């Protein structure tokens with residue numbers, strides 16, 4: 693995702709520290725960031741935040757944490773949260789490589805990965821959000837039996853993820869090879885999903901638990 697550098701980004705984010713944690717104040721303490729104590733769902737790599745904000749509106753009894761490493765992109769999610777006055781979505785400016793340090797074990801009820809960067813070169817495999825480096829951390833923070841849900845249009849990343857999750861010993865609950873053929877009513881399309889589907893790409897989905 694290419695987005696122009698905003699020199700004022702950090703100042704803007706500091707002014708919105710009630711919505712986005714840039715200093716990692718809520719490390720190992722995320723429930724204090726929310727008004728209500730409710731189940732916690734996480735999206736990693738929010739992009740501009742259509743998915744997480746729509747989901748939060750539909751499910752006010754769930755707390756959503758968006759994890760995004762790009763300060764210029766996360767601003768767009770903050771803007772949506774402010775405009776819609778959403779109380780159950782909060783954000784952290786964080787590289788997901790550190791998610792297991794930021795979130796306490798056994799506290800998360802669902803993790804979403806949407807259109808994660810594919811990193812097609814083998815030497816970059818460790819950067820894929822479905823690599824074991826990440827799976828071990830997801831396993832730690834997810835409550836027992838709770839799912840990881842993944843959507844992509846990238847066939848290579850989808851096949852890699854199926855193989856890797858299977859090798860890791862995860863149990864598949866749902867696998868769809870064409871999500872938009874008979875699209876479930878509950879599906880919320882992300883920005884990338886709209887774009888890639890509009891280009892005629894097939895959308896893949898998997899849901900699995902540890």
Ligand code: SAM
Nearest residue numbers: 737738739760761762787788806807882883884
């Ligand atoms: N999920 C959005 C969608 O479907 O429209 C955005 C997809 S975009 C291809 C991937 C997003 O993940 C980018 O915003 C990128 O900055 C973020 N990202 C990539 N690696 C990340 C990481 N290690 N930790 C947190 N965010 C990451």
